[in-house]
Amino acid sequence: MKARVTVTLKTGVLDPQGKAIEGALKSLGIDGVGSVRQGKVFDIELDGADKAAAEAALKAACEKLLANTVIENYRVELQA
Amino acid sequence: MKAAVITFPGSNRDGDVAKALRQAGAAVEHVWHGDHELPAGTDLVVLPGGFSYGDYLRCGAIAGRAHIMDATRAHAARGGLVLGICNGFQIACEAGLLPGVLARNADLKFVCKRQHLKVERNDTAFTSAYAKGQTIDVCIAHGEGNYICDPETLARLEGEGLVAFRYADADGNVTAAANPNGSLNGIAGIYSPGRNVLGLMPHPENLIDGLVGGTDGRGMFASLVGAKKAA
Numbered sequence: 154m155k156a157r158v159t160v161t162l163k164t165g166v167l168d169p170q171g172k173a174i175e176g177a178l179k180s181l182g183i184d185g186v187g188s189v190r191q192g193k194v195f196d197i198e199l200d201g202a203d204k205a206a207a208e209a210a211l212k213a214a215c216e217k218l219l220a221n222t223v224i225e226n227y228r229v230e231l232q233a
Numbered sequence: 234m235k236a237a238v239i240t241f242p243g244s245n246r247d248g249d250v251a252k253a254l255r256q257a258g259a260a261v262e263h264v265w266h267g268d269h270e271l272p273a274g275t276d277l278v279v280l281p282g283g284f285s286y287g288d289y290l291r292c293g294a295i296a297g298r299a300h301i302m303d304a305t306r307a308h309a310a311r312g313g314l315v316l317g318i319c320n321g322f323q324i325a326c327e328a329g330l331l332p333g334v335l336a337r338n339a340d341l342k343f344v345c346k347r348q349h350l351k352v353e354r355n356d357t358a359f360t361s362a363y364a365k366g367q368t369i370d371v372c373i374a375h376g377e378g379n380y381i382c383d384p385e386t387l388a389r390l391e392g393e394g395l396v397a398f399r400y401a402d403a404d405g406n407v408t409a410a411a412n413p414n415g416s417l418n419g420i421a422g423i424y425s426p427g428r429n430v431l432g433l434m435p436h437p438e439n440l441i442d443g444l445v446g447g448t449d450g451r452g453m454f455a456s457l458v459g460a461k462k463a464a
Contacts, residue, residue, distance in 0.1 A: 166381070167415070169341045218298060221291055221327070223334050224381065 154199045154207055155232040160220045161192035195219060207231060234259040234461035236277040239305070241266040241296040241324070246282035246438065250318060253438040254279070257454035259461075266299040276461050277314040278305050280321030282374075282436060292335060292377045293320060297327030306330065314358055314457065315430040319375055322422070322432030331423055331432045332390075333382030335375075339415025343376040347446075348413060348435055350421055351401040354394060357428045358460035362452035368405035369449040371435045373413060378434040380416035380423075387417055397422035397431055 162168050168190050175189035197214075199207050211229045220227040236259045240247045251261045254277075262272045271278060285296035296302075302324075309315050309330055317325035323335045338344060349370055352363045363369065382390070390396055399419040402411040407419045414434075422433025437450030 167336065167339065167379075169337050169339055173341055218290070218294065221294070221334055223332075223383070224336065 154202060154204075156197045156199060156207065156211055157230045157232065158195040158197060158211060158215060158219055159192060159228045159230075160195070160215070160225050161228075162190060163224055163226055166224045193219075204231060234276050234458045235272070235274050236261045236279055236457075237264045237271050237275045238262070238279045238281055239264050239266055239299075239301055240281070241283070241285035241299060243285040243287055243296075244281050244283035244320070246318065246320075246436065247279075249436075250279050250281050250438040253441045253450065253454045254457070256441055257451065257458045259454070259458050264301060266296065266301050269300050269304060271301070271304045271308060275308065275313070277316060277457055278308055280305075280315070280317040280324045282319030282321060285320055285324065288377070291323075291327065293323030293325075293327040296320075296324045297329075302328045309425065309430050312427060312429050314460070315425075316359065316453075316457070317430075317432040318438065319378075319434055319436060322434055323377065325430065325432040330430050331425060332386045333380055333423070335377050335434065336379040336381050337377050338375070338379050338413070343374075344378075344413045345374040346372065346413070348373045348421075349401045349403050349405070349411065350398040350435055351405050351407055352398060353396050357397070357424065357431070357456075359397070359431045359453055359456055361459055362455040366405065368401055368403065369437075369452070370403075370440065370447055371437050371450050372439050373435045375414070375434055378414040378416065380414075380420045380434075382417065390420075390423055391418065393426065395424045395426065395428070396420055397424050398433055398435070 440450035
């Protein structure tokens with residue numbers, strides 16, 4: 154089973170990297186860019202086929218390591 | 234005073250802090266991050282500066298989950314002293330020893346320079362050799378030193394006197410211009426509620442020898458050795 158975990162900064166947390174990227178996109182003349190927030194994507198391969206067990210393991214992975222929940226949110230997507 | 238300096242993969246200031254501790258009269262043992270136990274009789278655990286695990290994932294995130302951190306948390310819970318400097322402060326936050334996060338510097342620049350700090354209180358094991366309100370001249374070298382936390386945590390840190398050091402100008406004024414990284418309230422270092430854990434971004438261990446520009450960092454190590462003698 155494969156999964157994708159997306160970690161993003163919580164609303165209101167300053168994201169200077171996103172701001173810098175936003176500035177670079179605007180300086181390239183790419184129209185219509187309002188704002189940019191940078192995050193992280195983890196593609197994870199899991200042993201076993203039990204969906205509930207996989208979701209529990211991924212939640213633990215996010216809470217214990219992948220996200221710092223003081224400033225970050227996470228989203229888990231299981232892929233068939 | 235028996236100090237255990239932890240070495241993580243990518244630590245690079247472990248030697249410097251060991252030298253500063255020995256100069257002050259402490260006995261120092263180097264401990265590998267994969268060890269499960271601290272040496273018997275450890276008074277102080279030091280999480281040194283550097284770039285543990287290449288700053289992968291988040292600064293200090295992987296080191297904060299090392300085996301030796303379980304022993305370090307237990308040591309802190311017993312009231313034992315823990316000092317986290319720079320990457321060690323990031324590790325202490327990631328390990329749950331201190332609240333908050335060291336985020337990317339607000340202006341995105343890595344800063345490496347001399348920096349004045351205001352000593353907020355001198356009734357702790359880390360600062361008794363300084364005067365309350367003293368301005369000290371140390372240095373900073375970090376890309377992720379922007380201290381942030383939620384408003385409730387900030388109110389608690391301020392209300393309970395848990396801010397250890399603030400970035401200041403040469404006259405001790407805590408100003409926006411003297412803040413090198415955007416930290417809330419100019420915070421350069423914080424204590425745990427028991428004031429037995431200190432995390433700070435600046436490097437006092439850099440300024441222990443007049444030959445390399447100053448000795449204002451000595452006070453911290455003298456304080457720690459003195460705290461053990463007084464205990």
